[in-house]
Amino acid sequence: MLANEIYEILKKEFGDGILEFKEEAPSDPYISVEPSKIFDICHTLRDSSELMFDYLMCLSGLDLGESLGIVYHLYSFKHTHKIVIKTTVPKETPTLPSVMHLWRTADWHEREAFDLYGMIFSGHDNLIRILLPYDWEGYPMRKDYNEPEEYHGMRVPY
Amino acid sequence: MDLVGLAFYFLAALIVISAAIVVFSKNIMYSAFSLMFTFFGVAGLYVLLNADFLAVTQIMVYIGGILVLIIFGVMLTTRITGVDVKSNSLGKIQVGIAGLLSTIIAISLIVVFSSTKWFLSEPKVSGDSTKLIGNELLTNYLLAFEAASVLLLIAIIGAAFIARRK
Amino acid sequence: MGIGLTHYLVISAILFSLGLFAIIVRKHAVLVLMGLELVLNSANINFVAFAKYGGMNIEGQVAAVFVIILAAAEAAVALAIVLNIYQNFKTVNVDEIDNLKD
Amino acid sequence: MGETNFLIKLLGDNLITVLLISALPLGFLVVYALLAILGELKISAWMQERVGPMRTGWKGVLQPLAEVIKLIQKEDITPDAANKPLYNLAPYIVFTGAYAAFAVIPFSEFFVPSGINLGLFYIFAVGSIGAIGIVMGGWASNNKYTLLGAMRSVAQLISYEIPGAMAILSIAVLSSSLNMQEINKAQTGWFWNWFMFGGPGSYEKLWVIPFTLGLTLIYMIASLAETNRTPFDIPEGESELVAGYHTEYSGMKFAMFFFAEYANMFVVAAVLVTAFMGGWNSPFGSFLSGPLWGAFWFIGKSFFVIFVQIWLRWTLPRLRVDQLMYLGWKILLPVSFICFLFVSLFRMLN
Amino acid sequence: MNETKKIQLEYSQMESDRMRLNVGPQHPSTHGVLRLEVEIDGEIVTEVIPHIGYLHRCFEKHCEKMTYPQVIPYVDRLDYISAMNNEWPYVMAVEKLLEIKVPEKVEYIRVIMAELNRIANHQIAVATFGLDAGAFTPFLYFFRDREYILWIMEKCSGARLLFNYFWIGGLAHDVYPSFKQEVLDAIKQVRKTNAEVMNLLIYNKIFIDRTANIGILPADVAINYACSGPTLRGSGVKWDLRKDDTYSIYNRFDFNIPVGKGEVGQLGDCWDRNIVRMYEMEESCKIIEQAVAQMPDTGDVKEAIPAKLRPPKGAEIYQRAENPKGELGFYVVSNGTEKPDRIKARGTSFVNLSVLPVISKGYMFADLILILGSIDIVLGEVDR
């Protein structure tokens, strides 16, 4: 199934929840959606028989300046099609529903996004830091991050 | 003092000291490990008494079997991840009474032993004790031997049955 | 003074009373068992000593063999019981285990 | 007893002789341990198309010596958390257990430190002392890994003692003796007189050969398990428990454990050789036999068994704990009972 | 963020006969610096909590500070065992952003290199898996053969492990004249050793007993956890990006996708995951043979390398490729300058490792080590 067909299906179902569809080379075609609807949209994407996106390839956080973005790359084993779902959340209140219960693989990806970007995934069972130590301060992948001078008595800069 | 006397006093001291540690130590693991030396000492006494089969059996059964069982028992029934495994005793008065009782028994036994005129036969030059014991077991004591085998079998089955988790 | 029967008997008496003391005083079930082993050992020393000096000949040693067999069986069963008690009561203190039902 | 010992013949029965006799195996043990360590390093290297230690003396032959010199100098750490008396005592008990077994090993027709009648039984008895030492060290180190290693080691040791003992018992039945010298003497002659091949006898013994061979194999496997060698090195399996019960030991105390392990290897090899492979008998009848050749054959055969142990170590993966118990209780034990039964039957019929 | 407190609380509440073991971060068989918090009941594992991040080297942060070609050395250091395979999806992503077409010869060399590196990777995977099971000798046989492959790669790229060989639009260096012959020799040796190891290790009874019926990963769980590569194929799912989402010139070659069949145990156990790697080495050999036969001799490997690398602003792409361990994807976002705005690496091992707590529950502690070994993780890729 092509990306614009998927967009049509989603648009029919969710209406305002779907913000934008963009397809221009060389980028992958993507659909931008409302962050609050992400769980429902993903649920439809996974369970509807014509979409069947059972494989979450990648979940990435992005720093877009004023807001933070989350990108879901989905793939379907059955229909061998893929789609990119994008959403943005404001930097001050970066909260959005978790998709961990749809695809268990999102568990660690979301923890990583939380760890590096500080997004809060509501509904995640165990949202704690994954790569960095538990007592680390700040979200290092944000563009305005400054590395700390010292950690546990060890100097961090060269 | 001859070599045998020296060995005897050494073993006696080993037995008494290690048994005292078994009884009086606060740390139950010390008790368990100290028991090994008691068993060793007793095995040594058996050697002095020309009972070499018994000595080896003592080492094999008591140290290789019972002591290992006891250590496992201690480890499985106590928090063993720390090194200070304590075992409490009764209150002071009870300990005092028990101590008195034990001392009285010990002293009276010693008095009785040393004052009794035992009928002593000459220490026989024992031959191959293994052979003799084997002969005895399979002739005069055959019934007891069979009973002991059955007992052991029952003990194995019973122990396995009891210790199994429900 | 050469080493005679009395020497062994004295050692066995001391061992016996130490074992008895442990049985009376200690609360830990395994320690009680250890006291029992001491008592059995003291008895064994007597058997073997009499086998050599007291004219009991080889029969004394045979008796000792049976004692050792008994001790082994007893230790196995006793420890199994101790383990079972521990699993049910979470303690091996012999004074606290006083109810018949678990 | 005395007649089997050439030193008593030479020097008479006095204290110095006794000390000398008990020191001789120690000297042998030191030399043997150095050789065995080098052999282990070199054979494993050759099997893996490597060369092994090459830079210590000529072709690395001084390597074990360097290691001993190093271990002497190492700091002897007693961890703060450890239970100090037991921690310090454990290596010596383990070593005592291993060394005590040397008392009855018949190196030659005319040299056995102490030819007591209960030789085989005695070796099994003192073998269990090591178990106590191991559990002592493992517990006193106060470390979860050491404790687990020690528990596994002891469980393994006591469960494999039974099939091993059954195998040895069959030999006692065949030779009607527990004295190691007697057992050796019973196997005089060509190698088909070894108990591995049913012992001396005519064509009637042919049907018992499979059982005696099976017993040899059972003892070999059980002895591997008792000495904690691969595939049974679960107590010190480095991929699971860092170094097993001696994780916390360093310096000389660790060397004692190390030494005891190699001594145990020799003890089980010696028992195997004595019981099944003719001990100090020459495999070729009276060819090259005699007291000195006897020592050569005995040590040579033992070294071959040790080579097999090393060979197996570098070939096989490691078993898991429950599989080890399965092998011990459900395969080796029944098979050894069956073999024992048939061997006794054979003995009864003849 | 009271995680430390939470853990302490758990410790205090734990049952007396359950023990908590900390495996790692420095442990001989965690394949690097992984820490597993294991709760064991006797010998049975009741819970596994992987703690990762002990090798978090800030790869994604570095990417934002580097130009596109400068990222390649860092990409190498993700999955350092199969660096060639790492470089490939990254350079493909940038090539797609820049719309560069790479020459024919480059594609062939890339295929050969990637497959050689796949063999080298699987050799390490099987070798360390054997090592976890206690077999030391096969480990050294594999490493001996791996050395022959590394020689070829060193002669082409100049480095032994981290090659920096695939450049955007081409290769760093052309192959040398005797390349083809040496590649064929190397795979001959690989096949010989594989046959040997099959007898020495894989079909050894002890090894089968250790690994069969252990760590069973059902196919639906594997897909839900987004496992890929041999971990997924061991569960019987016939899915390989080289065939199913084909890239480069893989459609020109004839090869099979080996899947686990549950030959000695249940489908999806450790042995199946391992045997898939053994068979994949053979398939890689086949691909290499075909590629060597088809490869053109002439041609410049550097002709398509652009002088300025400035992908259009806002362009973004997710490019994935079949890494030996599974699907490795790079999500590259451009901001119109020489430096990327964001590069996210979808680490194969990162995803595959997340399934460990599920498949290791209820097995023994010794099995946990083997289950971990059968997933074949590289911590550089997990932690990035």
Added chain:
Amino acid sequence: MINYIKSIWEGLWTVLVGMRITLLHLFVRNVTIQYPKERFPIPDGTNGTAMARNRLELDMDLCDGCKRCSRACPVNCIELDILQVAKGVEQPILKNGDKRNAWVPSYEIDFAKCCFCGLCTSVCPTDAIKHTTEFEYSSYKRSGTVSYYFDDKKDYDRGLKFSFINLTEAEIEEKKRVLAEFKAQQAAAKAAATVAKPEAQTEAKTE
């Protein structure tokens, strides 16, 4: 029961098969290359192979101070200063015959940081910076910056930070002085020029 016996047999048989393989390997010639005596063939760029990427070497007579290597380095381990050649006063040439545009009074590579990726060598226009096959320079100290030439005193512990300059202190001072003089001269000339033609310059700027 059949399975039981079969598994015992399989166990024994596979162990024997494995033992046969290891025994055969016992007699195979070893492949070890004993390093200090024998050496691995390291590709050195001949016969069409790539150059092994080990320590970098810099031919200062070829280096023009273009700083491309420093810019290309992903880890920024190359640090160099340049000193403009006083054009007109001196006309130095590079080894390959080109005109030298700059002196390089300091050129340091920190091999503790270097990741041996080869990007610096690929951008060098004169092939001044090159990889070598030498890899033996581990040391007891990390930061011992010693300004030695490459070739002499091999066994001296030089640390991991290397300075490649072949100019002596005095020469650098001299060059600096010449440049300063030249600059001053130029500035003076410029000043004179601006005074002379201010109009022309402002016109140029507006355009």
Added chain:
Amino acid sequence: MGLLNRLDDPFEGGGIILGKVEDLLNWGRSKSDWYLHFGLACCAIEFMALNASHFDFMRFGTIPRTSPRQADFIMITGTVTLKMADRIKILYEQMSEPKYVISIGSCSNCGGPYWEHGYHVLKGIDRIIPVDVYVPGCPPRPEAMEEGMIKLQKLIREQALFNGKDRIEELEAKKALKI
């Protein structure tokens, strides 16, 4: 090559057998080095290759130990992160004297490629434990690690056991005399 040839000869400098006790002790320690392999990252793979047949690290008398108590030196191969640093310190403290450290690869030398922007990378293992030999390379060739090992053996051989001087100073002083 001059350096290596000299190091290769075990009987260099008067011969060990006739030499002093110090020489013998140092010889023993230098020839029998048990190591704790602290494998962290890419260099660990090269280190595994070093252990394999073609290079055979055991030629130097080195035996891998998994317990720090029994190790003589620790090989740090790879990037040390801040999360990991404490562990290395603990492991180093657990080792028994005399102990040495070989830092292998750029990352453990100074943070390597991650020295500039690596907010979570410890820039140099020598910030937490003393390092005896630095082996450069990213990753170093196995031979380079062998050379580092030879350097360490040389260091141990020339160490003064009885006068208590700092060993690096001692070595430097000897070198100063030579040059």
